[in-house]
Amino acid sequence: MTSIAIIDYGMGNLRSVAKALEHVAPQARVIVTQNRQDILQADRVVFPGQGSIRDCMRELAHWNLVDVVRDAALGKPFLGLCLGPQALLDFSEENDGVAGLGVLPGRVVRFADPRDPVTGERLKVPHMGWNQVRQAGNHPLWRGIPQDSRFYFVHSYYPRPADETLVAGWTCYGFEFASVIARDNIFAVQFHPEKSAQAGLRLLANFANWNP
Amino acid sequence: MGLAKRIIPCLDVDRGRVVKGVKFVEIRDAGDPVEIARRYDKQGADEITFLDITASSDDRETMVHVVEQVASEVFIPLTVGGGIRTLDDVRRMLNAGADKVSINTAAIARPEFVREAAERFGNQCIVVAIDAKAVHQPGESPRWEIFTHGGRRPTGIDAVEWARRMNAYGAGEILLTSMDRDGTKRGFDLELTRAISEATTIPIIASGGVGTLDHLADGILLGKADAVLAASIFHFAEYTIEQAKRHMQARGIEVRL
Numbered sequence: 001m002t003s004i005a006i007i008d009y010g011m012g013n014l015r016s017v018a019k020a021l022e023h024v025a026p027q028a029r030v031i032v033t034q035n036r037q038d039i040l041q042a043d044r045v046v047f048p049g050q051g052s053i054r055d056c057m058r059e060l061a062h063w064n065l066v067d068v069v070r071d072a073a074l075g076k077p078f079l080g081l082c083l084g085p086q087a088l089l090d091f092s093e094e095n096d097g098v099a100g101l102g103v104l105p106g107r108v109v110r111f112a113d114p115r116d117p118v119t120g121e122r123l124k125v126p127h128m129g130w131n132q133v134r135q136a137g138n139h140p141l142w143r144g145i146p147q148d149s150r151f152y153f154v155h156s157y158y159p160r161p162a163d164e165t166l167v168a169g170w171t172c173y174g175f176e177f178a179s180v181i182a183r184d185n186i187f188a189v190q191f192h193p194e195k196s197a198q199a200g201l202r203l204l205a206n207f208a209n210w211n212p
Numbered sequence: 213m214g215l216a217k218r219i220i221p222c223l224d225v226d227r228g229r230v231v232k233g234v235k236f237v238e239i240r241d242a243g244d245p246v247e248i249a250r251r252y253d254k255q256g257a258d259e260i261t262f263l264d265i266t267a268s269s270d271d272r273e274t275m276v277h278v279v280e281q282v283a284s285e286v287f288i289p290l291t292v293g294g295g296i297r298t299l300d301d302v303r304r305m306l307n308a309g310a311d312k313v314s315i316n317t318a319a320i321a322r323p324e325f326v327r328e329a330a331e332r333f334g335n336q337c338i339v340v341a342i343d344a345k346a347v348h349q350p351g352e353s354p355r356w357e358i359f360t361h362g363g364r365r366p367t368g369i370d371a372v373e374w375a376r377r378m379n380a381y382g383a384g385e386i387l388l389t390s391m392d393r394d395g396t397k398r399g400f401d402l403e404l405t406r407a408i409s410e411a412t413t414i415p416i417i418a419s420g421g422v423g424t425l426d427h428l429a430d431g432i433l434l435g436k437a438d439a440v441l442a443a444s445i446f447h448f449a450e451y452t453i454e455q456a457k458r459h460m461q462a463r464g465i466e467v468r469l
Contacts, residue, residue: 013306019284051334116214123215124415124438126336126384130216130258130468150216150468152289154336154384172214195289195311197253 005042025208049083080188106161114174151191218439264294283309330382363391397423405435
């Protein structure tokens with residue numbers, strides 16, 4: 001039986017993430033926790049995030065979880081959600097500039113006046129709704145998910161990893177951005193798989209069975 | 213390849229039961245929000261909105277349980293509106309599993325509430341609902357005002373100005389209902405929808421007046437809405453969400469199928 005710790009550091013509601021994981025992996029033990037020991041002992045870790053990056057980094061420090069998250073990101077199956085992938089990078093330009101965890105090289109930047117590449121029309125920010133993800137490579141977490149499947153997004157900033165080999169999925173919103181970044185045991189998605197119907201549930205199921 | 217325009221069915225809930233009669237074929241319990249939400253999810257709804265029309269605040273707690281149950285089984289975004297007046301109301305709905313709350317009268321009573329809620333919980337989960345009515349005379353340039361109490365009470369607030377202000381206060385989205393069109397099946401007020409969409413930088417959900425599938429497509433193509441919300445055409449099984457999406461696709465709109 002695998003155990004999955006969803007890190008709860010006060011940034012958003014994690015009930016939906018837990019429910020979706022329980023739904024696809026009934027055999028797994030899913031815990032929502034801010035306890036260091038729980039996270040260190042879990043087989044798998046989910047690192048969510050919501051709201052602003054400044055609050056996110058402040059709460060991680062407040063709960064004394066920075067080193068635990070870094071360790072998990074270097075050692076076991078690790079799924080970043082929404083603000084999760086942004087926090088893993090070096091730096092975000094949100095809130096006048098905030099340092100991230102620096103687990104992966106890269107920056108987080110704002111959608112600045114995105115335009116439809118064909119019509120030139122102004123696109124709304126936040127990028128909100130169902131958009132496609134073009135899978136880069138054959139990552140095990142994409143298993144059973146058709147190329148260009150749609151996932152639910154809601155965000156105003158996006159990850160720009162330093163190195164394209166870190167990109168596991170691309171999404172177009174005026175231009176292509178890295179909606180999924182991955183390396184070794186880390187898979188981090190800008191969208192919300194727990195709110196992305198069948199495609200999202202399949203991704204969570206793949207994560208529950210992933211042995212990188 | 214790009215962002216899909218969304219179709220959002222809206223359910224009115226009174227003391228935990230869906231009202232205004234949903235008439236699906238083969239539904240066991242036409243008042244059960246969980247069963248209806250599951251149906252809409254299967255049909256391909258992009259989100260579901262619940263409007264709590266419970267009159268007594270004592271019964272409001274029921275809505276929290278409804279959201280909890282639905283969110284345990286339906287894995288698409290859920291919005292809850294009706295009776296959201298305090299930061300604590302917002303928190304309870306989000307903790308129950310709602311992804312967004314929609315704020316209407318409380319924003320008019322105290323606009324700062326929107327700013328506070330957006331700062332506390334993030335813009336992404338704060339929807340401001342605007343109920344507007346045309347107030348211009350024939351021949352005058354168009355103008356719309358915000359109305360409350362089901363369209364009966366004028367506030368004197370200009371709808372376009374209000375939308376711009378709510379955008380600046382941190383609303384993540386606007387749910388725009390034309391009180392002139394609501395219930396008429398004559399289609400959205402496209403001029404109003406377009407005016408609000410062009411005045412703001414955030415997504416707009418058009419609502420009020422849908423009677424045909426062309427109305428949905430018009431809301432996107434002519435009203436410049438990012439999403440369309442409808443109730444009766446789906447509830448009475450006149451059309452499925454999938455039919456609506458196929459129709460929109462045939463008119464050149466990007467949808468999730």
